[in-house]
Amino acid sequence: MVDVLEDEFLMQCWVCVHLDDGPDMTCKAYPEGIPDALLNGVASHSKPYKGDGGVRFTPRLKVNSDE
Secondary structure: OOEHHHHOHHHOHHHEOOEOOOOOOOEOOOOOOOOHHHHOOOOOOOOOOOOOOOOOOOEOOOOEOOO
């Protein structure tokens, strides 16, 4: 089983359990707004990122690419 979401940085925010449901791109780690580098896939939030307060990307579900 391959965890596709860990490798697809661009998708991380959209499938993260910490993303807020509101109209703004905010989350538990970044209540004032998610940094552009995370939103546009320049950086992965699977590892610490400045200002995240210890909250990391946690996928809502895992995708099995073998199916």
